[in-house]
Amino acid sequence: MTRLRARAATVVAALILTGCSASPSEPADPSASPSPSVTETPSEAVPPDPGPTPRVGECHALTFRQAVAVVGRTEAVACRRKHTAQTYFVGRLRLETPAGSTRRVDSDAAQRQARTTCQSRLPRHLGITPRELRLTMAQAVWFTPSATRAEAGADWFRCDVVAVAGPRALLPQPRRTKGWGDAPVLAMCATAAPGSQAFRRVSCGAQHAWAAVATVDIPGRRLPPQAAVADRMEAPCGDVARARADDPLDFTWTQEIPTGEQWDAGQRYGICWVPA
Known part of the structure:
Protein backbone atom coordinates (compact mmCIF):
# COMPACT_ATOMS: atom_id res chain seq x y z
CA MET A 1 0.00 0.00 0.00
CA THR A 2 1.28 3.43 -0.94
CA ARG A 3 -0.22 6.51 0.63
CA LEU A 4 0.40 10.06 -0.52
CA ARG A 5 -0.66 13.14 1.40
CA ALA A 6 -1.53 16.24 -0.53
CA ARG A 7 -2.80 19.72 0.18
CA ALA A 8 -3.89 21.87 -2.75
CA ALA A 9 -1.90 25.10 -2.97
CA THR A 10 -4.66 27.19 -4.54
CA VAL A 11 -8.39 27.08 -5.02
CA VAL A 12 -9.19 25.22 -8.22
CA ALA A 13 -11.67 27.01 -10.43
CA ALA A 14 -13.97 24.00 -10.52
CA LEU A 15 -14.45 24.30 -6.76
CA ILE A 16 -14.94 28.04 -6.48
CA LEU A 17 -17.77 28.34 -8.98
CA THR A 18 -20.20 27.62 -6.20
CA GLY A 19 -18.88 30.62 -4.30
CA CYS A 20 -19.29 33.20 -7.03
CA SER A 21 -21.99 35.80 -6.98
CA ALA A 22 -23.49 36.74 -10.28
CA SER A 23 -24.51 39.93 -11.98
CA PRO A 24 -26.82 40.73 -14.83
CA SER A 25 -27.13 38.43 -17.82
CA GLU A 26 -29.79 40.35 -19.72
CA PRO A 27 -29.02 42.62 -22.70
CA ALA A 28 -27.56 45.99 -21.88
CA ASP A 29 -30.04 48.69 -20.99
CA PRO A 30 -30.43 50.96 -24.06
CA SER A 31 -30.66 53.92 -21.70
CA ALA A 32 -27.01 53.37 -20.83
CA SER A 33 -25.92 54.26 -24.41
CA PRO A 34 -25.00 57.88 -25.21
CA SER A 35 -27.83 59.73 -26.96
CA PRO A 36 -28.77 63.32 -27.76
CA SER A 37 -30.17 65.28 -24.84
CA VAL A 38 -33.97 65.40 -24.93
CA THR A 39 -36.26 67.33 -22.58
CA GLU A 40 -39.42 65.36 -21.81
CA THR A 41 -42.62 66.38 -20.14
CA PRO A 42 -44.04 63.92 -17.58
CA SER A 43 -46.64 62.71 -20.09
CA GLU A 44 -43.90 61.91 -22.62
CA ALA A 45 -41.61 60.07 -20.19
CA VAL A 46 -41.02 56.42 -21.01
CA PRO A 47 -41.50 54.14 -17.97
CA PRO A 48 -38.42 52.12 -16.96
CA ASP A 49 -38.18 48.65 -18.49
CA PRO A 50 -37.66 45.73 -16.06
CA GLY A 51 -36.64 43.53 -18.98
CA PRO A 52 -37.58 39.91 -19.63
CA THR A 53 -37.75 37.27 -16.90
CA PRO A 54 -35.59 34.17 -17.47
CA ARG A 55 -37.30 30.82 -18.03
CA VAL A 56 -36.43 27.33 -16.83
CA GLY A 57 -34.93 25.24 -19.64
CA GLU A 58 -33.23 28.12 -21.45
CA CYS A 59 -29.70 27.44 -22.66
CA HIS A 60 -26.73 29.82 -22.73
CA ALA A 61 -23.37 29.76 -24.48
CA LEU A 62 -21.36 31.04 -21.51
CA THR A 63 -17.59 31.25 -21.60
CA PHE A 64 -15.59 30.14 -18.57
CA ARG A 65 -14.94 33.77 -17.67
CA GLN A 66 -18.62 34.62 -17.82
CA ALA A 67 -19.52 31.64 -15.63
CA VAL A 68 -16.94 32.49 -12.97
CA ALA A 69 -16.84 36.29 -13.01
CA VAL A 70 -20.04 36.96 -15.00
CA VAL A 71 -18.36 39.48 -17.24
CA GLY A 72 -20.53 40.58 -20.14
CA ARG A 73 -24.11 39.64 -20.92
CA THR A 74 -25.46 36.74 -22.95
CA GLU A 75 -28.74 35.96 -24.66
CA ALA A 76 -30.40 32.56 -24.48
CA VAL A 77 -29.58 30.25 -27.41
CA ALA A 78 -31.46 27.31 -28.88
CA CYS A 79 -30.63 24.20 -26.87
CA ARG A 80 -29.97 22.27 -30.08
CA SER A 101 -37.06 49.20 3.18
CA THR A 102 -35.82 47.66 -0.07
CA ARG A 103 -32.61 45.65 -0.41
CA ARG A 104 -30.31 46.06 -3.40
CA VAL A 105 -30.07 43.05 -5.72
CA ASP A 106 -26.33 42.93 -5.05
CA SER A 107 -26.75 43.00 -1.25
CA ASP A 108 -25.31 40.15 0.81
CA ALA A 109 -28.81 38.97 1.76
CA ALA A 110 -30.09 38.86 -1.83
CA GLN A 111 -26.99 37.11 -3.14
CA ARG A 112 -27.05 34.65 -0.22
CA GLN A 113 -30.65 33.75 -1.06
CA ALA A 114 -29.75 33.10 -4.71
CA ARG A 115 -26.60 31.15 -3.83
CA THR A 116 -28.14 28.85 -1.23
CA THR A 117 -31.23 28.18 -3.31
CA CYS A 118 -29.29 27.38 -6.48
CA GLN A 119 -26.79 25.16 -4.68
CA SER A 120 -29.46 23.22 -2.80
CA ARG A 121 -31.54 22.57 -5.92
CA LEU A 122 -28.72 21.43 -8.21
CA PRO A 123 -28.39 17.81 -6.98
CA ARG A 124 -32.14 17.27 -7.39
CA HIS A 125 -31.99 18.65 -10.93
CA LEU A 126 -29.07 16.38 -11.85
CA GLY A 127 -30.66 13.33 -10.18
CA ILE A 128 -27.86 12.70 -7.69
CA THR A 129 -27.22 13.26 -3.99
CA PRO A 130 -25.30 16.26 -2.58
CA ARG A 131 -22.45 13.91 -1.64
CA GLU A 132 -22.31 12.50 -5.18
CA LEU A 133 -22.26 16.04 -6.57
CA ARG A 134 -18.94 16.62 -4.76
CA LEU A 135 -17.24 14.13 -7.10
CA THR A 136 -18.46 15.80 -10.29
CA MET A 137 -17.38 18.82 -12.27
CA ALA A 138 -20.93 20.22 -12.24
CA GLN A 139 -21.49 23.52 -10.47
CA ALA A 140 -24.29 26.02 -9.85
CA VAL A 141 -23.96 29.64 -10.96
CA TRP A 142 -26.56 32.32 -10.35
CA PHE A 143 -27.61 35.58 -11.91
CA THR A 144 -29.65 38.58 -10.75
CA PRO A 145 -30.96 41.68 -12.58
CA SER A 146 -28.93 44.82 -12.95
CA ALA A 147 -29.59 47.62 -10.48
CA THR A 148 -31.41 49.55 -13.23
CA ARG A 149 -33.68 46.60 -14.02
CA ALA A 150 -34.31 46.01 -10.32
CA GLU A 151 -35.37 49.62 -9.82
CA ALA A 152 -37.88 49.07 -12.63
CA GLY A 153 -39.35 46.06 -10.82
CA ALA A 154 -37.23 43.05 -11.82
CA ASP A 155 -36.82 40.77 -8.78
CA TRP A 156 -35.83 37.41 -10.28
CA PHE A 157 -32.77 35.26 -9.78
CA ARG A 158 -31.66 32.56 -12.20
CA CYS A 159 -29.88 29.27 -11.43
CA ASP A 160 -27.73 27.76 -14.20
CA VAL A 161 -25.80 24.49 -14.21
CA VAL A 162 -22.32 24.47 -15.75
CA ALA A 163 -19.63 21.80 -15.83
CA VAL A 164 -15.89 22.47 -15.87
CA ALA A 165 -13.98 20.50 -18.51
CA GLY A 166 -10.53 21.58 -17.35
CA PRO A 167 -8.53 24.77 -16.74
CA ARG A 168 -10.61 27.71 -17.97
CA ALA A 169 -12.95 25.59 -20.09
CA LEU A 170 -16.58 24.51 -19.78
CA LEU A 171 -18.11 21.28 -21.03
CA PRO A 172 -20.68 21.39 -23.84
CA GLN A 173 -24.06 20.20 -22.57
CA PRO A 174 -26.85 18.00 -23.91
CA ARG A 175 -30.22 19.53 -24.78
CA ARG A 176 -31.55 18.51 -21.35
CA THR A 177 -29.44 18.48 -18.20
CA LYS A 178 -32.17 17.13 -15.93
CA GLY A 179 -30.93 13.73 -14.67
CA TRP A 180 -27.50 14.32 -16.23
CA GLY A 181 -25.56 13.83 -13.00
CA ASP A 182 -24.44 10.23 -13.57
CA ALA A 183 -22.87 10.94 -16.99
CA PRO A 184 -19.25 9.66 -16.98
CA VAL A 185 -18.06 12.90 -18.57
CA LEU A 186 -19.10 14.80 -15.42
CA ALA A 187 -16.90 12.72 -13.09
CA MET A 188 -13.91 14.47 -11.48
CA CYS A 189 -10.43 13.38 -12.49
CA ALA A 190 -6.94 14.92 -12.52
CA THR A 191 -3.87 15.04 -14.73
CA ALA A 192 -1.53 14.11 -11.85
CA ALA A 193 -1.57 13.41 -8.11
CA PRO A 194 -3.06 16.20 -5.98
CA GLY A 195 -0.31 18.36 -4.52
CA SER A 196 2.04 17.78 -7.45
CA GLN A 197 3.05 20.55 -9.83
CA ALA A 198 1.30 18.86 -12.76
CA PHE A 199 -2.03 18.49 -10.92
CA ARG A 200 -4.95 19.87 -12.90
CA ARG A 201 -8.58 18.99 -12.18
CA GLN A 207 -6.94 12.52 -20.59
CA HIS A 208 -6.28 11.89 -16.90
CA ALA A 209 -4.13 9.92 -14.47
CA TRP A 210 -6.08 10.07 -11.19
CA ALA A 211 -9.77 9.82 -10.26
CA ALA A 212 -11.68 11.23 -7.28
CA VAL A 213 -13.49 8.34 -5.61
CA ALA A 214 -14.83 9.49 -2.22
CA THR A 215 -15.12 12.43 0.17
CA VAL A 216 -14.65 12.60 3.93
CA ASP A 217 -16.54 15.14 6.06
CA ILE A 218 -14.47 17.40 8.30
CA PRO A 219 -16.40 18.60 11.38
CA GLY A 220 -15.93 21.88 13.19
CA ARG A 221 -16.35 25.57 12.50
CA ARG A 222 -12.65 26.06 11.79
CA LEU A 223 -10.35 24.04 9.55
CA PRO A 224 -8.40 21.67 11.86
CA PRO A 225 -4.61 21.33 11.55
CA GLN A 226 -3.49 19.51 8.41
CA ALA A 227 -2.18 16.52 10.37
CA ALA A 228 -5.51 16.07 12.15
CA VAL A 229 -7.46 16.15 8.88
CA ALA A 230 -5.04 13.70 7.27
CA ASP A 231 -5.46 11.28 10.16
CA ARG A 232 -9.26 11.53 9.91
CA MET A 233 -9.18 10.82 6.17
CA GLU A 234 -6.66 7.98 6.27
CA ALA A 235 -8.95 5.06 7.10
CA PRO A 236 -11.90 6.00 4.83
CA CYS A 237 -9.65 6.77 1.86
CA GLY A 238 -7.60 3.62 2.41
CA ASP A 239 -10.74 1.48 2.60
CA VAL A 240 -12.11 2.86 -0.67
CA ALA A 241 -8.77 2.43 -2.44
CA ARG A 242 -8.42 -1.14 -1.17
CA ALA A 243 -11.91 -2.04 -2.35
CA ARG A 244 -11.13 -0.77 -5.85
CA ALA A 245 -7.69 -2.37 -6.15
CA ASP A 246 -6.96 -5.66 -7.94
CA ASP A 247 -4.64 -6.62 -5.10
CA PRO A 248 -5.89 -5.60 -1.61
CA LEU A 249 -2.28 -5.65 -0.38
CA ASP A 250 -0.83 -3.49 -3.15
CA PHE A 251 -2.60 -0.24 -3.90
CA THR A 252 -1.97 3.51 -4.02
CA TRP A 253 -4.11 6.42 -2.94
CA THR A 254 -3.85 10.03 -1.87
CA GLN A 255 -5.97 12.50 0.06
CA GLU A 256 -6.65 16.11 -0.81
CA ILE A 257 -7.19 18.38 2.18
CA PRO A 258 -9.10 21.63 1.60
CA THR A 259 -7.19 24.86 1.74
CA GLY A 260 -8.24 27.62 4.10
CA GLU A 261 -9.78 29.50 1.18
CA GLN A 262 -11.77 26.45 0.08
CA TRP A 263 -12.92 25.90 3.68
CA ASP A 264 -14.13 29.50 3.94
CA ALA A 265 -16.00 29.05 0.63
CA GLY A 266 -17.92 26.12 2.14
CA GLN A 267 -15.90 23.01 1.25
CA ARG A 268 -16.02 21.14 4.56
CA TYR A 269 -14.66 17.84 3.27
CA GLY A 270 -11.53 16.26 1.87
CA ILE A 271 -11.28 14.19 -1.32
CA CYS A 272 -9.86 10.67 -1.74
CA TRP A 273 -8.00 9.98 -5.01
CA VAL A 274 -6.72 6.80 -6.68
CA PRO A 275 -4.70 6.24 -9.87
CA ALA A 276 -7.01 5.90 -12.89
Missing part, protein backbone atom coordinates in the same frame (compact mmCIF):
# COMPACT_ATOMS: atom_id res chain seq x y z
CA ARG A 81 -26.99 24.57 -30.62
CA LYS A 82 -23.72 24.26 -28.73
CA HIS A 83 -24.15 25.64 -25.22
CA THR A 84 -22.44 25.42 -21.83
CA ALA A 85 -25.17 26.39 -19.35
CA GLN A 86 -28.83 25.63 -18.78
CA THR A 87 -31.29 27.35 -16.45
CA TYR A 88 -32.83 24.86 -14.02
CA PHE A 89 -34.60 27.21 -11.60
CA VAL A 90 -35.92 30.78 -11.54
CA GLY A 91 -36.99 32.35 -8.26
CA ARG A 92 -37.95 35.70 -6.77
CA LEU A 93 -35.61 37.68 -4.56
CA ARG A 94 -36.86 38.80 -1.15
CA LEU A 95 -35.95 42.47 -1.51
CA GLU A 96 -38.37 43.89 1.04
CA THR A 97 -36.95 43.99 4.57
CA PRO A 98 -39.05 43.57 7.76
CA ALA A 99 -38.52 47.27 8.38
CA GLY A 100 -40.17 48.13 5.06
CA VAL A 202 -10.32 17.82 -15.37
CA SER A 203 -13.40 15.97 -16.53
CA CYS A 204 -12.90 12.21 -16.68
CA GLY A 205 -13.79 12.56 -20.36
CA ALA A 206 -10.36 14.15 -20.87
